[in-house]
Amino acid sequence: MIWDRVYALVKKIPRGKVLTYGAVAKATRIPGGARAAGRAMGATPKGQGIPWHRVVGAGGRLLIREPYASLQKKLLLTEGARVIESRVDMKTAAWNPSPATKNKKHTKPPKQKPTRKKPS
DSSP: OOOHHHHHHTTTOOOBBBBHHHHHHHHOTTTTTHHHHHHHHTTTTTOOOOOOGGOOOOBBBOSTTTTHHHHHHHHHHHOOOOOOOOEEEEHHHHHOOOOOSSSSSOOOOOOOOOOOOOOO
């Protein structure tokens, strides 16, 4: 399923860090953008250790409804993220997936020519 890519990426988000729905969609290249990422997170399977609380709205907004919004805030605070009212401080908590983490085609590095030592 296409959402498996979303779940695999979300599992890589470190404790105390967050990604926005838009960043998840961009990194996994799922069609439908942030809304599709939101639907995927809304359908997160239980018991698989997917840290759903580490995905937030644009600007760090906690978008899910109660009682899960309070739980999301509590989980983020226990991980060390700075949360003010219903917004995560993106300056300190935003996570940027490395290019190797993103779902891109990997290319081999160019072959290097052997170097010859000059005669003395």
